[in-house]
Amino acid sequence: MRVISLRQLNHDFLKNRYLTFVFARQEIINKLDNNEEILKRLLEWRDNKNAFSDLLNSAERAFSPLLLLAQSPLSSLPEEDKEWIGLFIHELYCARTGIREKIAILKEKIFKVDNLVTEIVDGGGRQDAGKRLYQACQELSNGISALPSEIMVL
DSSP states (O other), X not given: OOOOOXXXXXXXXXXXXXXXXXXXXXXXXXXXXXXXXXXXXXXXXXXXXXXXXXXXXXXXXXXXXXXXXXXXXXXXXXXXXHHHHHHHHHHHHXXXXXXXXXXXXXXXXXXXXXXXXHHHHTTOOOTTHHHHHHHHHHHHHHHHHTSOOSOOOO
């Protein structure tokens, strides 16, 4: 089993492979004309979309300082204290960071990229389809980059 992080998926797949491909071939994507190689590369999005969604679904909890309750010295707290402290810490974290809203926006961006890929592959893309797909992927990548990368304790 291979463990992959949201940042790693964003960097390795979206930024380095997919965005580079879409940017370099925007004009070809605009007038796709059943180019099998381009179609195949566009469809790589579908192979990775679920990984993005799964990682985003777990991001709120994965970035939460709630995880620190399992580390020493906090792990020695009584279970009943860890429960209420954990709820409080997590809700405070969510309110201060806006993580729930950020994740919801990123899910919308995934949906937008997916719709554009489907539109292009199904032949319904407009003249600026390549540019719109590139911009949507860039927005998704930038949004993922803006997520916290570690738990911070002040």
